[in-house]
Amino acid sequence: MSEQKPAWMEMGLSSEEYAKICDILGREPNYLETGLFAVLWSEHCSYKHSRPVLKNFPTEGKYVIQGPGENAGVVDIGDGQALVFKVESHNHPSAVEPYEGAATGVGGVARDIFTMGARPIAALNSLRFGSLEDPRVRHLFSGVVEGIGGYGNRLGTPVVGGDIFFHPSYQGNPLVNAMCVGLVDHKRIVRGLAAGPGNLVVAAGAKTGRDGIHGCTFASEEFSEETEAPDVQRGDPFLESLLIEACLELMEKGYVVGIQDMGAAGLTSSSAEMAGRAGTGIEIDVSLVPQRDEGMTPYEVMLSESQERMLLVIEPQHRQVVMDIFAKWGVEAAVVGRVTEDGIYRVLDGEIVVAEIPVKALTDSPVRYPEQREPEYYQRLRNWKPDDLPVPEDLNSVLLKLLSSPNIASKEWVYIQYDHQVMLNTIVGPGADAAVLRIKGTKKGIAMTTDGNPRYCYLDPSRGGAIAVAEAARNLSCVGAEPLALTDGLNFGNPEKPEIFWQIKQVVEGMSEACRSLEIPVVSGNVSLYNETKGEAIYPSPVVGMVGLLPDVKRCTTSAFKDSGDLVVLLGKFHPQLGASEYLAVIHGLEQGEVPEIDLAEEKQVQLCCRELIREGKIKSAHDCAEGGLAVAIAECCIPGQRGATINLPFAGREDALLFGEVQSCILVTCTPRELDSVLKTAEKAGVTAAVLGETGGRHLIIRDRAERALINQHIEEMEKVWRGSIASYF
Amino acid sequence: MKFGVVFFPGANAADCFYVIDQLIGHPVSPIQPEERELDGFDCIVLPGGFSYGDYLRAGALAAATPVIEQIADFAEQGGLVLGIGNGFQILLNTGLLPGAMRKNESLRFRCHDVFLRVENSRTPFTNRYHQGEVIKYPIAHGEGNYYIDSEGLAQLEQNGQVVFRYCNEQGEVIPAANPDGSVRNIAGICNVKGNVLGLMPHPERCSEEILGNTQGLRLFLSVLDWWGIHTQEGVMTDE
Numbered sequence: 015m016s017e018q019k020p021a022w023m024e025m026g027l028s029s030e031e032y033a034k035i036c037d038i039l040g041r042e043p044n045y046l047e048t049g050l051f052a053v054l055w056s057e058h059c060s061y062k063h064s065r066p067v068l069k070n071f072p073t074e075g076k077y078v079i080q081g082p083g084e085n086a087g088v089v090d091i092g093d094g095q096a097l098v099f100k101v102e103s104h105n106h107p108s109a110v111e112p113y114e115g116a117a118t119g120v121g122g123v124a125r126d127i128f129t130m131g132a133r134p135i136a137a138l139n140s141l142r143f144g145s146l147e148d149p150r151v152r153h154l155f156s157g158v159v160e161g162i163g164g165y166g167n168r169l170g171t172p173v174v175g176g177d178i179f180f181h182p183s184y185q186g187n188p189l190v191n192a193m194c195v196g197l198v199d200h201k202r203i204v205r206g207l208a209a210g211p212g213n214l215v216v217a218a219g220a221k222t223g224r225d226g227i228h229g230c231t232f233a234s235e236e237f238s239e240e241t242e243a244p245d246v247q248r249g250d251p252f253l254e255s256l257l258i259e260a261c262l263e264l265m266e267k268g269y270v271v272g273i274q275d276m277g278a279a280g281l282t283s284s285s286a287e288m289a290g291r292a293g294t295g296i297e298i299d300v301s302l303v304p305q306r307d308e309g310m311t312p313y314e315v316m317l318s319e320s321q322e323r324m325l326l327v328i329e330p331q332h333r334q335v336v337m338d339i340f341a342k343w344g345v346e347a348a349v350v351g352r353v354t355e356d357g358i359y360r361v362l363d364g365e366i367v368v369a370e371i372p373v374k375a376l377t378d379s380p381v382r383y384p385e386q387r388e389p390e391y392y393q394r395l396r397n398w399k400p401d402d403l404p405v406p407e408d409l410n411s412v413l414l415k416l417l418s419s420p421n422i423a424s425k426e427w428v429y430i431q432y433d434h435q436v437m438l439n440t441i442v443g444p445g446a447d448a449a450v451l452r453i454k455g456t457k458k459g460i461a462m463t464t465d466g467n468p469r470y471c472y473l474d475p476s477r478g479g480a481i482a483v484a485e486a487a488r489n490l491s492c493v494g495a496e497p498l499a500l501t502d503g504l505n506f507g508n509p510e511k512p513e514i515f516w517q518i519k520q521v522v523e524g525m526s527e528a529c530r531s532l533e534i535p536v537v538s539g540n541v542s543l544y545n546e547t548k549g550e551a552i553y554p555s556p557v558v559g560m561v562g563l564l565p566d567v568k569r570c571t572t573s574a575f576k577d578s579g580d581l582v583v584l585l586g587k588f589h590p591q592l593g594a595s596e597y598l599a600v601i602h603g604l605e606q607g608e609v610p611e612i613d614l615a616e617e618k619q620v621q622l623c624c625r626e627l628i629r630e631g632k633i634k635s636a637h638d639c640a641e642g643g644l645a646v647a648i649a650e651c652c653i654p655g656q657r658g659a660t661i662n663l664p665f666a667g668r669e670d671a672l673l674f675g676e677v678q679s680c681i682l683v684t685c686t687p688r689e690l691d692s693v694l695k696t697a698e699k700a701g702v703t704a705a706v707l708g709e710t711g712g713r714h715l716i717i718r719d720r721a722e723r724a725l726i727n728q729h730i731e732e733m734e735k736v737w738r739g740s741i742a743s744y745f
Numbered sequence: 746m747k748f749g750v751v752f753f754p755g756a757n758a759a760d761c762f763y764v765i766d767q768l769i770g771h772p773v774s775p776i777q778p779e780e781r782e783l784d785g786f787d788c789i790v791l792p793g794g795f796s797y798g799d800y801l802r803a804g805a806l807a808a809a810t811p812v813i814e815q816i817a818d819f820a821e822q823g824g825l826v827l828g829i830g831n832g833f834q835i836l837l838n839t840g841l842l843p844g845a846m847r848k849n850e851s852l853r854f855r856c857h858d859v860f861l862r863v864e865n866s867r868t869p870f871t872n873r874y875h876q877g878e879v880i881k882y883p884i885a886h887g888e889g890n891y892y893i894d895s896e897g898l899a900q901l902e903q904n905g906q907v908v909f910r911y912c913n914e915q916g917e918v919i920p921a922a923n924p925d926g927s928v929r930n931i932a933g934i935c936n937v938k939g940n941v942l943g944l945m946p947h948p949e950r951c952s953e954e955i956l957g958n959t960q961g962l963r964l965f966l967s968v969l970d971w972w973g974i975h976t977q978e979g980v981m982t983d984e
Contacts, residue, residue, distance in 0.1 A: 168799070170755075170795075252798025431855065433854070433885045436794075438950060
């Protein structure tokens with residue numbers, strides 16, 4: 015075990031940071047003050063490593079009402095309505111206590127949404143886990159899924175989508191990123207400001223206990239043998255549902271000046287950030303904070319991460335009516351402080367001042383500029399060429415093997431544990447390219463998805479980042495939605511390692527480039543670093559959560575082949591590559607080669623074309639060509655449609671590359687023979703290549719090459735069995 | 746004829762309210778759990794969800810609220826009571842319907858479509874269905890594994906109190922079609938008089954074209970039909 019270190023070092027501050035604190039205060043900080051700095055200057059709260067990099071993201075656009083810097087991003091969806099959304103990680107807690115870790119992740123991000131005045135209407139989850147062969151991974155995975163359901167279902171917010179990727183790099187450090195989407199009228203948007211000196215500060219919700227103290231500094235360290243996990247917080251979704259109703263009523267009645275969730279670093283970060291944004295000071299008396307445990311010190315009260323707590327700023331004359339509304343909903347609330355004008359963050363314990371720090375010093379944390387270095391593996395792995403790779407004899411069994419790979423297989427085992435229908439808005443639920451919800455009282459719909467291929471991001475972080483954005487947008491386009499904006503969940507290893515910091519920079523650069531080309535700004539996000547176990551980092555794992563708009567929700571489509579006798583058309587240039595593919599990993603045990611190229615200008619046109627075809631009702635199905643390549647993509651349309659297809663590939667190349675090579679900017683659509691001309695014309699007008707591949711029908715998927723040799727001849731039932739049953743077979 | 750939907754905190758009352766108010770367009774009022782006065786209501790809906798978080802046992806806390814204390818009298822006087830999902834669990838907790846709920850056999854929450862066979866189409870809630878008709882409803886529950894002892898079961902069967910059973914698309918009541926382990930694939934039951942129905946599947950979630958399924962709407966329309974016929978013929982049993 016470690017030797018006795020000074021408190022500031024134990025709390026994760028560097029010696030330079032500690033010196034700077036002494037300099038700011040003109041004295042040494044006391045224990046509590048040190049703790050306040052440690053949490054607010056932690057990576058989790060301050061983004062001190064990632065801030066300069068994140069500046070790359072475009073954050074403005076015609077739909078943006080609120081970009082990064084608030085509790086969540088806000089985009090306009092017309093009719094005076096807006097969507098509020100954000101993704102947040104709960105990786106470290108989920109690795110320790112999967113059920114509660116995931117549950118509180120769902121609860122935490124939902125609070126970020128209703129904090130803005132919005133009612134949560136949908137939740138999504140992006141999960142990254144090790145191999146299901148490992149019993150510990152199965153335990154974690156099963157617990158996380160149960161935790162997401164346990165919280166989301168009780169909250170009454172439908173869990174409508176997400177994505178899952180399995181890879182050994184997550185064996186000891188799974189990723190759990192939860193996204194929440196809320197609906198609000200423009201005029202009801204509320205921000206996290208502690209404005210108006212003399213106003214009162216109210217803590218509402220759960221009592222403050224000793225749980226989760228230093229959770230965010232814990233989240234800013236690597237896991238090692240010595241890591242001591244703090245108590246993981248426990249979630250109470252019922253209390254949260256009451257908090258939602260109480261807070262939304264208060265906001266609707268105009269009693270809320272500012273409001274913020276007490277998330278990471280609890281009372282400390284919420285109060286300091288609210289004062290920081292408003293340019294005010296704030297005073298908190300810990301003796302007034304309702305406490306669950308006896309004998310809590312000011313330090314414990316300030317740093318507790320007990321769940322389901324909100325901090326509100328209200329005007330003094332509304333004190334009684336606010337308390338009455340909380341009481342009506344059975345939510346405990348207490349005035350715990352006031353807004354001041356001196357710009358000082360002051361903590362009192364009754365009469366005694368126990369901490370006194372300029373607000374700006376807490377919120378303007380020092381920025382770190384770590385070294386970056388291209389990792390040794392990068393050139394070596396990308397230079398690999400598939401020339402010596404043997405083409406498998408039996409391509410049918412390769413297809414089945416890919417369909418049963420957990421990365422491709424149906425995630426049904428997971429999502430049937432989530433209530434995805436509550437609120438009666440779900441038009442397209444989980445398992446589709448993107449989820450679609452109607453907005454009651456209007457014609458329109460919204461679509462949402464999460465995406466990110468960690469293997470691409472490892473082998474080529476910049477291109478992988480760009481693809482993550484492009485694929486999310488493509489998935490929205492496949493259901494007919496125009497992408498509006500995205501929220502980013504950036505999960506990486508230890509940024510103090512130059513190779514990791516290089517990955518971060520490259521991924522963000524790639525994402526930013528795609529955001530600019532596709533005109534999709536970043537409006538909110540979350541950074542989770544130090545995702546390592548015993549010095550081994552996870553694959554670079556950006557998660558893109560994106561929302562889109564459908565002007566007419568009745569004009570949306572899914573991947574399923576709808577009728578027999580329809581034509582299968584491929585939109586986009588088809589140049590499949592074996593590098594970085596799921597096929598290469600699953601069948602040949604190799605993770606190398608060049609990541610599929612992406613031409614963002616072409617991507618934009620393909621998506622535009624697909625959306626136009628859907629809106630004009632010319633196509634019956636649309637599906638993105640992704641992991642597993644063209645053969646898997648077609649199979650994924652056959653299975654839910656319960657009908658086969660006969661495909662005659664008009665392309666040349668090695669068979670495995672044609673069938674399973676991966677490619678960007680390609681969408682499979684179907685239309686009636688009568689509509690074909692019109693579909694091809696629309697594509698031509700958009701400058702998009704379109705190729706007729708074959709026809710739907712029968713009970714088999716048959717794929718022939720140019721010499722009319724059947725490469726694939728597979729019964730749907732056989733494909734469905736392995737695809738649907740794969741993940742369930744581990745449990 | 747007036748509907749009331751009980752708004753237990755933690756329950757999804759808004760969904761049932763929406764269906765009656767917006768889709769059927771019939772008068773409906775929210776009822777608070779503290780309400781003791783149920784005069785003026787003809788059909789009370791106990792909605793699905795997680796009333797009071799379902800922390801103790803599904804439906805247990807809601808069963809001890811003032812409104813539920815009045816429900817027995819209300820039902821006794823012939824009022825219609827419809828418990829969906831959590832509402833069914835509450836009715837079991839109050840004893841208005843016999844039997845009990847256990848956790849799903851899989852021990853996991855399940856949300857997906859199921860097929861149901863209508864076993865009794867003579868109730869106020871099912872008269873728009875045909876006897877033996879196979880319909881598709883979604884389920885969304887973690888505690889829907891219905892249990893009743895053999896004596897109770899015999900009575901249920903004998904009295905025609907089993908209203909819905911899980912089946913496959915062809916209407917066969919087989920173990921593979923049972924999503925939660927319920928005794929005899931039971932998905933919904935009524936009391937002897939037939940005016941209290943509890944079911945685990947969610948008719949309110951399949952009552953609108955845009956959601957892809959309207960088979961649940963007929964359950965709500967059945968209530969209106971029954972009421973219309975009932976009052977026309979002037980055979981109000983208890984008033």
